[in-house]
Amino acid sequence: MPFSRTLPKLTMFAAIALVSIAATGTASAQSATEIQLSYKDKKFDPAEISAPANTPIVIKLKNLDAKAMEFESKTLKVEKVVAGSSDATINVRAQKPGRYEFFDEYNEKVARGALVVK
Numbered sequence: 001m002p003f004s005r006t007l008p009k010l011t012m013f014a015a016i017a018l019v020s021i022a023a024t025g026t027a028s029a030q031s032a033t034e035i036q037l038s039y040k041d042k043k044f045d046p047a048e049i050s051a052p053a054n055t056p057i058v059i060k061l062k063n064l065d066a067k068a069m070e071f072e073s074k075t076l077k078v079e080k081v082v083a084g085s086s087d088a089t090i091n092v093r094a095q096k097p098g099r100y101e102f103f104d105e106y107n108e109k110v111a112r113g114a115l116v117v118k
């Protein structure tokens, strides 16, 4: 008897949870800001990019150099190796206003840029 009472409730709860997860995923995908960024001769172009606050950010990075690079930002908590002459998509979660530095970890001293969130 207890089973027949609790099971429908649990199923209903699971269904609601799934629906809300799906809704959230769709909403954030739609509002994401997409930014094109290229990397050549150990330089980011543009060196400064910007995005609105509180929305997810998608950075489309083109590594135009023949060597691999590693896009890294400690403040944005992202790190991604991008092979030479190839593209990568870097997903950044929604941020508060501020200036977030990023760099190529393989050329940290020279290859630097910043994301300005307003």
Ligand SMILES: [Cu+2]
Pocket (backbone or CB within 6 Å): 070, 072, 079, 105
């Ligand atoms: Cu790293």
